[in-house]
Amino acid sequence: MALNTLYDKRKRKDVVEVVYHGIPYAEFDKTGHWSTWSLVRMFEGSLMLSASLSPCTQTVTSHEEDYILLRQHCEISPRYYQDITIQSNFNPRIVFGCQEVGRTSLNFKVKMFNQHTEYVYATNMRKMVNFNKRTKKAVPNNPFYLEQAEGLNGMRPKYSWPPFPDNVPSKVFRKKVFPLHSDTDFMNHVNNSSYIRFCLDCCACAAEAKFYNYFEADFHYPVLEVDIQYLGESFANETLDISTWQSETDICDLYFIITHKHKVIAKTFLRLGLTKLKKITYADSKL
Structure with a gap:
């Protein structure tokens, strides 16, 4: 596994990437394909592993604060199932950056590639909220970071989460x-x-x-x-x-x-x- 920090000149923002050397046997389901829940768990783990390198995840102001996941949306290409099986030699390269900053929240956009290709096999949007573990309430992000992030929010439209049916x-x-x-x-x-x-x-x-x-x-x-x-x-x-x-x-x-x-x-x-x-x-x- 390798961690790298990169700078995307086209989008003028820092991104972090995590490269894994292969996929563990335990990640595959009964069909011999990479299970959906294991893919999502790897997205989560990549974010945690690279937290020390990403300024996006260094915005808490107290040891009582932490980021918790409120929502995620994952899209998976059909090629994910064609190219990644228990037989294949696939080295996931997961790249993420901060997509949007709210008063108490952060949206991260995560993409998964093979190590040496630019084809996107899966994307994952994650909405995190800064949470006080003692009061169990959302709290504001670091004011200094919020000021720095104003330009980030102006670079792209606000992400629109898909609706869920109102009635069961x-x-x-x-x-x-x-x-x-x-x-x-x-x-x-x-x-x-x-x-x-x-x-x-x-x-x-x-x-x-x-x-x-x-x-x-x-x-x-x-x-x-x-x-x-x-x-x-x-x-x-x-x-x-x-x-x-x-x-x-x-x-x-x-x-x-x-x-x-x-x-x-x-x-x-x-x-x-x-x-x-x-x-x-x-x-x-x-x-």
């Missing part, structure tokens, strides 16, 4: 999940990427129950887009309820509401591809 339909598929300690992060919360895995497990159960139109029980379908809003927190050994339904206008679009004791923890949107992924079998493997 009467007919939904429901599944209970029980997060374990291995689903949590260093703050003892259920990690943000775990919710994506829970939703995909719910997808497989819904398809097996023939709840969705078109999608079959084995559920070997590529995820092309993920949008998830984090509205609460959950912990190990709590019971979460997931409700899912399919868009009436596009069968590729699936929606989810995750609750704990009737309190909404997260809202999730997944857009799937209609062509099943080829399952990489032992006979295909180079091992």
